[in-house]
Amino acid sequence: MSARNWAFDRPMTDQKPVILIIDDEELMRSGCKQALERIGCTVLTAKDGAEGLRLAREHKPDAAFVDFKMPGMSGMELIEILSKEIPEMVLIMITGYASIGSAVESIHKGAFDFLPKPFSPDQLRTATRRVLEHRNMKIEANRLREEKAQMEKGFITFVSHEMRSPLVVIRQSIEALKMIGEDRFDDQVRELFEKCDRRIKGLEEMIEHWLDISRIGQGTFTPKQDSLSTAGVLERSIDELSPICRKNGIDLETTISENVLKLTGDEESLVRVFSNIIGNATKYTPPGGKISISARSEGRSVKIVISDTGKGIPEDKLPYIFDPFYRVKGKDEVHRGSGLGLTYCKKIVESHGGKIQASSKEGEGTTFELTFPGHIDSV
């Protein structure tokens, strides 16, 4: 007997691979058993579907060879059941002569491959090796994927904390400076502090957005799938931004149609998206201007439109506004945002299955249109 090949061993253990043979012919069962025991496998045998199912559930073999034509439960049926119940088990359909059609069908039902009769012990061994290798790789890939996700999750959390802490300290120090300076500092000094503070806030925002975008990109961001009241979500953003609209003399008009469909998703992210867009509007709309927010159903979708009467975006810049760090440079660029706000918005909207579009006319205003699939109540 050849030295044990690590590729056969059950992953993470030193145990022999376990193979289940399900065939109504005694000769087949004993022949396969002998052939595979030769290469260091533990072989279980069953003479029909029912016994096969029982053994599979009890022993969770690494792989099973299932005969297509059996009395009682057919091989196809068995494969369908096993692939659902024990997905980690690799299934091979043993097919009769000239039944390629069923062989292909078996793959659709969950078999990894098929082995046409008649086959030699060597052919069986080769097939088994292939199957076990495949299984080991799948398990390894899953393990690595999980490990990577965990590491990234931990990394993201760690980085976010590490990056936020110094910013918190700096901002608190600026607060202290403002307090102790008070009358001693002239307006210019105070203004410098304000500028520093604003930039740091922008940096903090950028970190938040970057982290969320990273999470989405790596698939570790799993938005909730709650059913949300469209009006409720919009109102939260509107409440957040009304004080600044009042302060800047901007009129805020809301039109939410009464029977607008619900949204599906993550409330917090969506609130942030709307707050971001409305917030941008407040930055670029002069006093006396207006921001209009509307929501209505369009077929099975929810359409939300946020438009302002602000300075607008030049036509040649419009296609790029969702790009990371793209800023429409203006001469009077007072409000330096994170540069990731709209990138973030687009990612969140798309991860909710929605679309976001912007249209604008310089000197007249900008309109953002967001379309989301309406919530479908599960039956």
Added chain:
Amino acid sequence: MDAKKKILVIDDDKDLLFATKLILEKGGYEVFLAEDGKTGVEMWKSVSPDLAIIDMMMETWSEGFSVLEKIRSTETGRDRPLFVLSAVDLQGPYQSFQPPDNYPKVNRVLHKPVKGEDLLRFVGEELGIR
């Protein structure tokens, strides 16, 4: 003339302690600092301040909680005002720390960084000054 009211600040970040101290001193308070939970509790007992501000994000989250519990279980600490400081929660940027009902009593939850005027106003409300 009334003696200055005493405030104890417990936070593992020295720079944050420094900044907070300056703000509170500007408000006319005498400020004591502790860089960790153990020192914080000891100082509470020895100094007997009128109010304490405790950082909930020291080393481990449970350290802040433990300090809170220990102070509340002292004679002087039972009813005096205690504020807790939280930074942004690690789990999500907009989910801030809110103590559940069975927590030792917390008079206010502050979020770092705290605006100078706000801090002085809140402290003033508790200690009846300004």
